[in-house]
Amino acid sequence: MLCRMHLAPFASSSLATRLGTVRTLWPHAETIFTELQQEMEKAREFMSSFEQLLSSHGAAALERAPSTSATLTQGSGEGFSVCQDVKNFAPEQLSVKVVGRKVVLVGQKETQNVDEKGSFSYKYEVLKREWDVPEEVDAEALTCSLSKEGQLRIEAPRLALPAAPERNVPIQVSPAAPQPGPASEDGATNKAQV
Numbered sequence: 001m002l003c004r005m006h007l008a009p010f011a012s013s014s015l016a017t018r019l020g021t022v023r024t025l026w027p028h029a030e031t032i033f034t035e036l037q038q039e040m041e042k043a044r045e046f047m048s049s050f051e052q053l054l055s056s057h058g059a060a061a062l063e064r065a066p067s068t069s070a071t072l073t074q075g076s077g078e079g080f081s082v083c084q085d086v087k088n089f090a091p092e093q094l095s096v097k098v099v100g101r102k103v104v105l106v107g108q109k110e111t112q113n114v115d116e117k118g119s120f121s122y123k124y125e126v127l128k129r130e131w132d133v134p135e136e137v138d139a140e141a142l143t144c145s146l147s148k149e150g151q152l153r154i155e156a157p158r159l160a161l162p163a164a165p166e167r168n169v170p171i172q173v174s175p176a177a178p179q180p181g182p183a184s185e186d187g188a189t190n191k192a193q194v
Contacts (some may be wrong), residue, residue: 080137080156084129087150096144096154098133103142103154105129 082103086094089107097104107127114120133139133156142156 079158080131080133080142080154082131082154084152084154085150086127086146086152088125089127089150091146094146094152096142096152098139098142101133101135101139103131103133103139105152105154 080103084105086105086107089109093109094105094107097106105128107125109123109125111123111125112121131154133142136158137156138159139156142154145153145155147153
């Protein structure tokens with residue numbers, strides 16, 4: 001749809017002075033940039049108000065949110081160890097798999113409630129976490145344990161390096177560098193005599 005701005009003469013152009021009154025279907029660049037600048041300012045104001053809302057209500061929301069923190073420790077002699085908070089899940093709702101060099105934890109929980117008024121509610125929660133297992137860790141020896149506090153610990157020991165058998169390493173003797181001998185001295189004296 002065209003508006004009056006689309007049909008405005010491009011009076012700022014030097015061509016417009018030669019041609020006289022000319023109408024165009026394209027808006028002036030200043031008009032487009034002014035509108036864009038106004039929209040950007042509105043977006044900045046919205047983001048500012050949204051940040052204020054988050055900062056005022058964010059702390060309360062974080063306190064209500066379920067904790068799914070994970071701690072990953074990989075020491076030089078410890079191997080691989082992960083501790084994940086899964087207190088909202090029963091042991092039968094959790095599964096831990098090793099896929100290649102990744103450990104995958106999946107927790108799924110369904111809750112259905114019907115209150116005295118006949119209202120029905122359904123809640124489905126999913127927890128999925130993945131961790132890369134370092135090359136120096138034995139992924140086949142991975143173990144899991146769940147504490148009473150709801151902390152799932154996934155651990156794997158470092159790979160034991162095979163003991164190297166004892167062997168003798170031969171010593172190679174390189175040939176000695178050529179020493180100047182009597183032949184080169186004779187050649188030098190022959191040159192001096194000539």
